[in-house]
Amino acid sequence: MLHIVNKSPLTNTALENCLNIVASGEILLIEDAVYAATAGNAFEAKLREAMGRLKVYVLQPDLEARGMGDRLIAGVTAVDYGGFVNLTISNNTCQSWL
Amino acid sequence: MGDVKKFMFVNRKAPYGTIYALESLEVVLITAAFDQDVSLVFLDDGVYQLKKGQQTKGIETKNFSPTYRALEDYDVEKLYVEKEAMEERGLSEDDLLVPVTVLSRAEMSALMDQQDVVLSF
Numbered sequence: 001m002l003h004i005v006n007k008s009p010l011t012n013t014a015l016e017n018c019l020n021i022v023a024s025g026e027i028l029l030i031e032d033a034v035y036a037a038t039a040g041n042a043f044e045a046k047l048r049e050a051m052g053r054l055k056v057y058v059l060q061p062d063l064e065a066r067g068m069g070d071r072l073i074a075g076v077t078a079v080d081y082g083g084f085v086n087l088t089i090s091n092n093t094c095q096s097w098l
Numbered sequence: 099m100g101d102v103k104k105f106m107f108v109n110r111k112a113p114y115g116t117i118y119a120l121e122s123l124e125v126v127l128i129t130a131a132f133d134q135d136v137s138l139v140f141l142d143d144g145v146y147q148l149k150k151g152q153q154t155k156g157i158e159t160k161n162f163s164p165t166y167r168a169l170e171d172y173d174v175e176k177l178y179v180e181k182e183a184m185e186e187r188g189l190s191e192d193d194l195l196v197p198v199t200v201l202s203r204a205e206m207s208a209l210m211d212q213q214d215v216v217l218s219f
Binding site: 006007008010011031032035038039040041042044060061062064065066067068069070071080 | 143
């Protein structure tokens with residue numbers, strides 16, 4: 001299953017709530033959620049802990065828009081829009097944590 | 099000519115995910131045109147607005163970050179960043195587009211108390 005999060009981890013609990021619930025599968029960080037995958041942010045430890053059981057992706061255009069293209073946490077996979085579509089196809093279901 | 103008031107713009111949102119950051123900039127420029135005493139503060143995710151290297155071609159959205167560099171041409175030169183917010187995001191002053199004054203949370207509170215008008219974004 002694919003989980004999609006679009007809120008900043010430091011001002012909204014959507015990502016934290018998602019990680020609390022989800023035991024396995026894939027997660028795609030888009031829009032303001034991409035900050036969770038940047039080195040040195042206060043949510044980094046929680047994301048790294050989740051990476052032990054979840055495959056984490058980040059939408060590269062959203063990362064670049066925010067000037068964060070050069071500080072992606074190692075182990076997070078960047079995808080483009082085509083990669084986003086492929087993730088929605090390769091997973092049977094998607095949950096957007098709005 | 100009326101009295102000059104102290105205007106503070108409080109920016110707490112990351113750019114692009116919502117329209118707040120861009121809307122704040124628009125109102126800042128209007129206010130500056132009326133020769134008011136304008137301060138911009140960047141708290142919480144608002145600090146991300148000032149991150150260097152924003153490249154918005156991929157999301158087909160206007161990159162408004164160069165506008166922060168143009169603010170001094172409008173005599174908007176008081177930019178304040180919350181130290182704790184910057185550090186929680188793995189950022190330093192070197193990562194920011196423009197020169198700013200870095201304030202602690204306690205100093206930020208005192209600055210807020212000095213204002214005549216506060217606009218929140």
